[in-house]
Amino acid sequence: MRTTIHKLKGANMDIDLVTPQVDIVWTQDVCPWNAAEGTHEHRCAVKNVSICPYFRGVEHLDTLLCSYPVLIKKNT
Numbered sequence: 001m002r003t004t005i006h007k008l009k010g011a012n013m014d015i016d017l018v019t020p021q022v023d024i025v026w027t028q029d030v031c032p033w034n035a036a037e038g039t040h041e042h043r044c045a046v047k048n049v050s051i052c053p054y055f056r057g058v059e060h061l062d063t064l065l066c067s068y069p070v071l072i073k074k075n076t
């Protein structure tokens with residue numbers, strides 16, 4: 001069966017990469033902006049508040065698209 005994907009505007013997202021790894025069972029990459037500044041302050045999208053200027057959306061299923069201008073060290 002063919003699946004149709006709709007692109008719907010106005011999602012109110014709450015996305016970040018700051019949950020401590022010990023608190024989650026999946027692998028989480030590090031926000032390059034937080035890594036560069038040694039903080040956990042930056043979040044991709046904060047529900048009802050803001051969206052990071054480097055946030056470029058989410059790719060199926062849970063991959064964050066980020067344009068922060070550095071090479072990213074990824075967890076594997």
Ligand code: SF4
Nearest residue numbers: 031043044052055066
């Ligand atoms: S979009 Fe990129 S730079 Fe912005 S908070 Fe998310 S991971 Fe960090």
